[in-house]
Amino acid sequence: MQICFFTDNKALNFNPLTLTRPLDDLRIGIFSLRRKWEYRLKVNNTCRTVLPYLEGEFPKGTLNKTDDCLWINSRCLPDQQLIHHIQKLQTGQALTHNKDIVAAKVDGDTSSRLFNNNQFDPGVVDQTSVVESRLIENVWDLLTYxxxxxxxxxxxxxxxxxxxxxxxxxxxxxxxxxxxxxxxxxxxxxxxxxxxxxxxxxxxxxxxxxxxxxxxxxxxxxxxxxxxxxxxxxxxxxxxxxxxxxxxxxxxxxxxxxxxxxxxxxxxxxxxxxxxxxxxxxxxxxxxxxxxxxxxxxxxxxxxxxxxxxxxxxxxxxxxxxxxxxxxxxxxxxxxxxxxxxxxxxxxxxxxxxxxxxxxxxxxxxxxxxxxxxxxxxxxxxxxxxxxxxxxxxxx
CATH class of the missing domain: 2.160.10.10 (Hexapeptide repeat proteins)
Structure with a gap:
């Protein structure tokens, strides 16, 4: 399955570190947020929404409109229990934590539109399920965890x-x-x-x-x-x-x-x-x-x-x-x-x-x-x- 990382309105809480990188490139623990997900989901070809001025250094990647896409909130720290919930998602379903979207499975056509608009829209999902998840909220959470x-x-x-x-x-x-x-x-x-x-x-x-x-x-x-x-x-x-x-x-x-x-x-x-x-x-x-x-x-x-x-x-x-x-x-x-x-x-x-x-x-x-x-x-x-x-x- 193809994967796209997105940010929400809490991404600004990680400036100034994210002035020069997408949020998914922040390091916490041993690896960056993106690399953690790639290892746990066993994928190596991901894409992202990214601010235009960063795209030269951090390419958006590509998204295939013929396949469903798993959208992942860049603030989310993965673990095996969350991966288990994600693998059960059906198209049009999303997981939330404290009303924030953690991950969503979206059809290829809709995903292509979102990707071209460079922004995820929670309104595209029909059904949400609440899960326990670790979402970093502020820059000091990097140190807390x-x-x-x-x-x-x-x-x-x-x-x-x-x-x-x-x-x-x-x-x-x-x-x-x-x-x-x-x-x-x-x-x-x-x-x-x-x-x-x-x-x-x-x-x-x-x-x-x-x-x-x-x-x-x-x-x-x-x-x-x-x-x-x-x-x-x-x-x-x-x-x-x-x-x-x-x-x-x-x-x-x-x-x-x-x-x-x-x-x-x-x-x-x-x-x-x-x-x-x-x-x-x-x-x-x-x-x-x-x-x-x-x-x-x-x-x-x-x-x-x-x-x-x-x-x-x-x-x-x-x-x-x-x-x-x-x-x-x-x-x-x-x-x-x-x-x-x-x-x-x-x-x-x-x-x-x-x-x-x-x-x-x-x-x-x-x-x-x-x-x-x-x-x-x-x-x-x-x-x-x-x-x-x-x-x-x-x-x-």
């Missing part, structure tokens, strides 16, 4: 349990809960604590000497944990990331770096982020109240209900050495932060956040920095990527 999703996603990998005998200087607890690809490098003096959840090392990972990992933790392909790092549970490093210092309950999308000392807790980072040496990110208020943070689009402060919540930072943003970020900071795309005190909690895209004020980052200079960082990882700043960034700069 990340530890659980690491454990769930483990079943979707082909990783085997680590053989401690191959690493004689490695200290472990619950070694049967440590999983690693054959080609990982684990330097002397590391400690893996897997009593509270798995430690997962994917292909090409390097764990440098003296690092401590407490599960559940997932280290993505070709990522490096720097010497003496302390990585706490609920942390995901996407592919080609670097992590050092102290990191707790964080998600790093691919190609992002926090390679030095400094504390980072309960935060989500997009791609191509660089956290400077000595940067500290607060995740707990001094009065222990729950954290409020700015909504990206309305600019109004919203109550997260979370006692621990750090920074949400979009692609290509960077901090200088010894930067301090407050609880509940929202940082857009391609911001350069080098303020000596706490910067504002809402940092617009393409901001140049200096010692005393906040100015606009010159667009061509921002592109030069993007290209310089990307070429180091053999990636090209192509015309589609530039088009996406130019759109964001003009509409910041």
């Amino acid at each position: 990340n530890a659980d999703e690491i454990e769930r996603d483990l079943t979707l990998t082909n990783l085997s349990a680590l053989k401690p005998s191959r690493h004689p200087s490695l200290v472990t607890s619950a070694s049967e809960n440590i999983y690693a690809a054959e080609d990982v490098t684990i330097e002397p003096g590391c400690i893996f604590l897997a009593n509270e959840g798995p430690v997962i090392l994917q292909q090409g990972v390097t764990i440098q000497a003296g690092s401590i990992l407490r599960g559940p933790v997932s280290v993505g392909e070709n990522s490096t944990v720097k010497m003496g790092a302390r990585i706490y549970g609920g942390t995901t490093l996407g592919p080609f990331c670097k992590a050092g210092g102290e990191v707790a309950n964080c998600i790093f999308h691919s190609y992002s770096n926090k390679g030095h000392e400094g504390y980072t807790g309960d935060s989500v980072f997009g791609q191509w982020v660089n956290i400077g040496a000595g940067t500290n990110i607060s995740n707990l208020k001094n009065n222990y109240n729950t954290v409020k943070l700015p909504h990206w689009d309305s600019k109004q402060e919203v109550e997260s209900g979370q006692q621990f919540l750090g920074t949400i930072m979009a692609d290509h943003s960077k901090t200088a050495i010894n930067t301090k970020l407050n609880t509940g900071t929202m940082c857009g795309v391609s911001a350069n932060i080098f303020m000596s005190g706490f910067p504002p909690k809402l940092i617009p895209s393409f901001s140049w956040v200096g010692s005393s004020d906040m100015q606009t980052y010159h667009f061509e200079k921002a592109l030069e920095t993007m290209a310089a960082m990307m070429v180091r990882r053999n990636k090209e700043l192509d015309s589609d990527y530039q088009h996406m960034m130019r759109h964001l700069f003009k509409n910041r």
Whole structure:
């Protein structure tokens, strides 16, 4: 069956991370939302509704009007019970959770019309059934569910349990809960604590000497944990990331770096982020109240209900050495932060956040920095990527 991912009116709650990607491309646990569904449904050809300015980097795909289509809400986290309900859907039926459409089976002609209009319409289904499902509602839900999703996603990998005998200087607890690809490098003096959840090392990972990992933790392909790092549970490093210092309950999308000392807790980072040496990110208020943070689009402060919540930072943003970020900071795309005190909690895209004020980052200079960082990882700043960034700069 063909599958199309759609978004609803709650998709805006995931900006600024989704300024540069469709919602289905967000990472939670080990994999992106889309990849989880593809693994569980055993399909590899999906399509999506997508904002026009993103389509160059994230193609919509194709939809065949002669076949029924399963429409899936991009905010939904799959599990086997939900898959069971989905497989029983008849054409014209949908599953809902708290009045939100979770999934719907729609005929090919109607699906083709919806796909061409780039928007799903709940009115096309005749019958709905209520199911228990995990729908992420706000950006901080990525952190709330990340530890659980690491454990769930483990079943979707082909990783085997680590053989401690191959690493004689490695200290472990619950070694049967440590999983690693054959080609990982684990330097002397590391400690893996897997009593509270798995430690997962994917292909090409390097764990440098003296690092401590407490599960559940997932280290993505070709990522490096720097010497003496302390990585706490609920942390995901996407592919080609670097992590050092102290990191707790964080998600790093691919190609992002926090390679030095400094504390980072309960935060989500997009791609191509660089956290400077000595940067500290607060995740707990001094009065222990729950954290409020700015909504990206309305600019109004919203109550997260979370006692621990750090920074949400979009692609290509960077901090200088010894930067301090407050609880509940929202940082857009391609911001350069080098303020000596706490910067504002809402940092617009393409901001140049200096010692005393906040100015606009010159667009061509921002592109030069993007290209310089990307070429180091053999990636090209192509015309589609530039088009996406130019759109964001003009509409910041």
